[in-house]
Amino acid sequence: MKLTRVPALAGCFAMALTVSATWAQTPRTPTTGAGQTSGSTPGQTTGTSAGQTSGSAGGAGGQMQGDTMGNSPAGSDKKFVKEAMEGSMAEIQLGQLAQQKATSPDVKQFGQRMVTDHQKLNDQMTPVASQLGITPPAEPDMKQKAMQKKLQAMSGDEFDKAYMKAMVKDHKKDLAEFQKEASSGKNPQVKDAAQQGSQVIQQHLQMAQDVAQKVGAGGGKGSKSGIGRNGDTGAGTSDNKEHQ
Structure with a gap:
């Protein structure tokens, strides 16, 4: 009896091992449940939400920056300070150039007054610019630099007339801008600086017209x-006749 049972038990054991190995090698279909929810759904949700949120925030930030530079009330004040x-x-x-190249003593004196007064105006505007987060400009804008270049090519009476005409035109425009900011500006400190500056520019305009x-x-x-x-220069025909 013992000799006949051993081979039978061994055969059953071998079949069990074969079935077990076959089951282990058979591919199993992934289950849909907590595993898939935690692996796929949160990842997709997080990626989509974060991407959309980041994009929206970036767009809003760009719009806010654009408004600050000139479209918003605060941007208008900043623009005025920078240009002033x-x-x-x-x-x-x-004014320094006029002191060097002018022939008329009155023009030289006017040039000196421009240097003194506009340095004071910039000194008064600097702390206001700092509070608004504005870096003081290192040089005039391109149109103003073009004006200076053309005046440098002139001398004598031609320079005197061209320079003074420029001063009259510029101070008329500046006065209008300062008065507008003084009446409609939003920042109290900028408005106060514009009010004080407009009084000085009014005096400059009168002096420029007289000279x-x-x-x-x-x-x-x-x-x-x-x-x-805009950098235009030249003496008018009627003025040349008057001078002659």
């Missing part, structure tokens, strides 16, 4: 010559 400081730098440099009249530039009224913010 660039304008003062241009007036200082042109322009003395040197035969016609006081800058209705003249088509001289230098404006």
Whole structure:
């Protein structure tokens, strides 16, 4: 009896091993349940939500930055401060040039006044710019630099007339901008600086018109010559006849 049972038991054991091995090698279909939910769904949700949120935030940030630079009320104040400081730098440099190249003592004196007063205006504007997060400009803008370059090519009476016509035109424009900021600006400190500056520029405009009249530039009224913010220069025909 023992000799006949051993081979039978051994055969059953071998079959069990074979079935077990076959079951282990058979590919199993992934279950859908907690495993899949935790692996796929949260990952997809997180990626999509984060991407959309990040993109939306980036777009909002770009729009806010654009508004700050000029579209928002605060941006308007910043724009005024930056341009006012660039304008003062241009007036200082042109005033120094007038002291070097002008023939008329009145023009030289006016140039000195521009250097002194516009340096004070920039000194007053610097702390305001700092509070608004504005870096003071290192030089005038391109149009103002073009104006300076053309004036440098002139000398004598031609320079006197062109410079004074430029000063009349510039100070008329500057006065309008300062008065507008003083009345409609949003930042109280910027408005105060604009109000004080407009009083100084009003004096400069009157002086410029008087000196322009003395040197035969016609006081800058209705003249088509001289230098404006667009860099145009030249003496008018009527002014040349008056001078001759």
